Amino acid sequence: MSSFTLPHSSPSCSVKLTPDLSQDQLLSFPAFQNWISTLQHSLSQQKSKDHAFYSSPYQLRSIDIQSVDFFGGGRLGFVKLKADISNDDGEKLPGSVFLRGGSVGMLLIIQPDDEPEGADGEKYVILTLQPRIPAGSLSMVELPAGMLDDSGTFSGGAAKEIKEETGLEVPESQLVDLTKLALEDVDQKSGERLQNATYSSPGGSDEFLPLFLHQRRMPRSQIQELQGKLTGLRDDGEKITLKIVPLNELWREGARDAKTLSALALYQGLKLKGKL
Structure with missing residues (x-):
């Protein structure tokens, strides 16, 4: 050595x-x-x-x-x-x-376009089901996410992962950086220079996750077509199935996934503060 x-x-x-x-x-x-x-x-x-x-x-x-x-x-x-x-x-x-470096996670909220504009009633979230061997699972429920490729912006990486995992085209300009928005008023008295991101397991790993939000309206028929859709880069070993869940059930459906719970907490907190 x-x-x-x-x-x-x-x-x-x-x-x-x-x-x-x-x-x-x-x-x-x-x-x-x-x-x-x-x-x-x-x-x-x-x-x-x-x-x-x-x-x-x-x-x-x-x-x-x-x-x-x-x-x-x-x-x-x-x-x-x-x-x-x-x-x-x-x-x-x-x-x-x-x-292992940084990753990005995406909270994708979709709403039927026959719902009134601005209504908070009927909203859904796109989750993924995929094998996660470290967790011993072949069907882990989680937020769409992916490792950063060390090039470009965090938002660009998020847009790329959304395309790969859900098939939806989302311009970077339509992504909201939830973690950055939440942390902009946080007083870091320690003087440390951490990422504007969630750290999933800081006791053992450097992995950090900027979490992004994208909201869109679409026809009910398209929402229904997303349910159970097979996606992912098959050549890279990705075998992803989409799962559409009501926003008000996200805390339960994604309870095993730290990304999901973090994104939901940020979304609810920022809405409460009038930042979304």
Whole structure:
């Protein structure tokens, strides 16, 4: 196994690689770039006398890459690592990290076009059913979502995933960034630079999810045609079935999916504040 010193690290931080991973591959991996820059900025905030760890600050001392997964074409996909973060008193912070980068989730609310304009009565949400092997499921109910491809905008990624998973064409201009809208008034006294997104499992993974909203009216016949429709990129192993559920039943239908509950909470909160 090879190792190198992380550039611009202070104190010096050694990085141990796996045999199938090079220094250049790791340093050019967007998920690693985002994670290390965010972590280093957060660690720098300990210099403030108001910080909880000011008297005995923590430092990143080493990184041990434990395993990696590559996607098609040799593209680095997932990285599992262990970071040694400790202070001079010998106290350590949990440092097991699964790097996979950002994803986007989409709350798609549709309404029959024979309903009165502006009426809140009859609305539906498009969910997906698909295999999720990590959860041991072949038919997980969840919000349409997908990993970011490290290019373009979050809203562009959302529009792309909507097309792939539902077949609906949605211009970026018609997407509302729920997470950004909710967080714009949040006072981040910590000075940290986190994403305007929901973190699905911050105790173990860097994954963050900007959540978007799209609302549209359509004929009842088209809504009915969406129910049970087969979608997804079959060549990429996606086997997705659409499920249309009433908006007022979303909290129950999507109760196992953190994306669904987060998007619903943001939607309801922003409506309550008059921002939607």
